[in-house]
Amino acid sequence: MKPVSIRSKFLLGVISLLMLLGILFIVLIQTIVHDRLVKELQLRGVSIARHFAEVATNPFLTESTILVEMLADDYLETEDDLTYIFAVNQKNEVVAQTFGKTFPTDLLTVNRISSDKPYGIVPLKTEKGLVYDIAVPVMKGELGVVHCGMSADSIKKSIDNITGWTTRIIVCAIILVSLIAVFFARALTRSLQTLAVGAETVGRGNLSHRIQISGRDEVGQLAESFNLMTENLQRTTVSKEYMDRLLNTMHDALVVLSPDHTIQTVNRAFCELLGYSGSELIGKRAGALLFGHKEFLDQEQTTRLAQDGFIEGIEQTYCRKDGQEIPVLASLAKMLDETGSLQGIICAAQDISSLKQTERELQLKSEELEELNQSLEETVQIRTRQLARSNEGLKKEIVERKRAEQELLHAKELAEVANRAKSVFLANMSHEIRTPLNAVIGMADMLRESDMTPEQQEYLGILHRSGLTLLELIRDLLDLTKIEAGRMELETIPFDLEEVIDRTCEMLAVRAHEKGLELTCRIAPDTPMFLQGDPNRLRQVLTNLIGNAIKFTAMGEISLEVKACAVEQGKVEIQFAVADTGIGIPPDKIDTIFDKFSQADSSITRKYGGSGLGLAISKLLLEQMEGRIWVESQIGRGSTFYGAVRLEPQVAPLPDSEFTARSLTGVKALIVDDNANARAITRELLSRWGATTDTAADGDSALAALHTAREAGEPYRLLLMESRLAPMDGIKVMEQLRLQDASLLNGTIMMLCADHPSSDIKRLYELGITTHLMKPLKRRELSQTIAKMLQVPQNAPPPAKQTATTMTQPPLQDMVRILLAEDAEDNRHIFRLFLKNTRFEIDEAENGAIAVEKFKSGSYAMVLMDMQMPIMDGLSATRAIRQLERERALTPIPIIALTAFTSTEDIQNCMAAGCNLHISKPVRKDKLIETIVNTAGGAA
Structure with a gap:
């Protein structure tokens, strides 16, 4: 059988290795891609089911199954991998499905999901292949469950496609690497073949042959060394002088014996080993050199030498000239002539005195090690017994720990029961407290509308404020309890940011005006209004901040400014700032005001009241909404509280019913307000809609501006008059205008404070002014009022709820x-x-x-x-x-x-x-x- 060449072995190994790596790579790619595609398919199914559950919530509430089925059909048409959608109610009855007339009822039991789980996934094998059934509860299961089926056919097609392309790439790589391997193998074996032929030629006795390899790699260096060896063999002649010089240059002790063991030749190392000169050794019997003058070789050694031709590793003891014993390790070989006759024996001896010394030391160490080993075994036995006793103790400790874990679990269950009981208790207490509080505040509201003395009005105001303070305290305590118990759940619903801000300011404006403070609100033009989040909690934060500003401000104004700061990852950051002209906060107290039950100064509680919970709750609520809160303040000059919250914009917001930038083009307006900030905000709104605006800070300036514009032939079409001006209020200005020129009253909108008495409204009605707005002004309310008064069209129809007050008599209707x-x-x-x-x-x-x-x-x-x-x-x-x-x-x-x-x-x-x-x-x-x-x- 012809032997396999090195080149073939090399190529076969390379190809086998590449094929194995390719197969492993294909299997790995299939596994990774399959897992990733399955996970993406399931997550997309969960997203579809969740979105469908959110969209179908209202149809569920109204039991509109036809609308639910229409939504399901729309999803089935738009999603390629979606095979079916069906929805069941709380009784596990199908209310909507996409299967047609024959609904597979076995799907109602394969994927049941409890209300405490966000979703459930169950793989199903159907006639159409593998399908993942994904179940999502609607409103935590209170309305029902939505099921959708995601087909896995696309996963198999994707994996087959990837496998095909990967296989092609690996095959091409194997072919390319094989060609490269063939090239290098051929270059390597060609030099080896040349070297083998040259060695064979020299082996036959042709010492003049030289190997022709020009490379400088390892093969070339080997060929060069082989040629050098051949040259040395060719120049060398076998002579006694040469052999003597050669033997003397060797470090090992060498001696050449005759067939009868007589010393014929020794080298310098042998003489140095035994302390003799060469002449003293030549001619002696080799046995005379051994300790005790024994035979140089015994019978067994002689037989082995005769049979094998050499003997290695014979331990002998030589005797030096001075009588010292020298242990040596000898190797012997026969010297034969061309006919095979024995010509002599060559012996190489190596001094092993140091090795013998090492052996003796090792023997001593071995004996010591044996003693240590015995001692270690005894120690191990003792330690084993100790570990056995420790193991028993450990078993007892494990039993104790398990018992402690059971007790801890029982205590945890008791704590959860107690926590639920506490929540129920707090809720019941809240109801019990708010029920009589409803009567207290309600009676106070009713009494405020009756005729009372100033002293009685003061008493009633104290009663009303105390009731509201108690209500806020109850709310703060309940909110804090929910947050600390982890039960504060935020809503994510569509809401109108402007409506939240307007209602908050409208609610707090009365408190501000009761203290003689001006409350203004400005919303930046580029701020998005239609967002998704928790409007109630956002209103609570704004109420706390504005309420605190009113509480700690004795004179001046409170301003709220809202703007959009940044958009990141599909969310918009809404930033609001509440500035006041109050007492301010010391720098060393700023870091503590957001702590629970903490205020900047203990005297504040005595002077202004409050629990110290409002800012702490606001901070916790904003953090839950991915926001933050901070403050800047100066003692005696006021404070500015900043808050930021990240919210998602609505996908399809409702149209904003507002003027465009040119809706009031050509309209000339006069704004009369004694507060500079309020004048600036109103002027910004009108200018944004295209109006030409002038301002006045008091009644006299307003009268002068009105007459000047009338005489110039460019009268004002729109007049916004603050009711409470100093020294002459807005109603008196209207009375003078009526006496001087009643036509100047046309287009007048009165801006009334939130706590304006009904008597002032009656006076306005008598003057013929039928439209008024409560401060702070609201953008949509102002635009709707101006549009109605000047008959200016808007972008969209106004919302159903009309907050502007028009003084018309209500029609008589039945009870x-x-x-x-x-x-x-x-x-x-x-x-x-x-x-x-x-x-x-x-x-x-x-x-x-x-x-x-x-x-x-x-x-x-x-x-x-x-x-x-x-x-x-x-x-x-x-x-x-x-x-x-x-x-x-x-x-x-x-x-x-x-x-x-x-x-x-x-x-x-x-x-x-x-x-x-x-x-x-x-x-x-x-x-x-x-x-x-x-x-x-x-x-x-």
């Missing part, structure tokens, strides 16, 4: 009956007083059961339902009323929930039971009437 379910007599009395002198008639029920019975026999336009009542609570009563409406095929009437529970979960429970709106206690008169009017229709 509207309202069913009030409230267990507290004081609160029922408050509601009667609130709706006194209105067209709304109240029918009262002391609990939910009575309310249901009255609903069966009566006819009502709406229901005001308290959630916490004995016998039957508001949630049960609401469900019972909705059930009666379904049984009798009645049109659902509005049900408004009245409760002190203000958490997101509580509000969702009210809506899930069938309520349409939610009003938190204590109920304000204006808020109640506004809600009833907007819900029941008509006017109060």
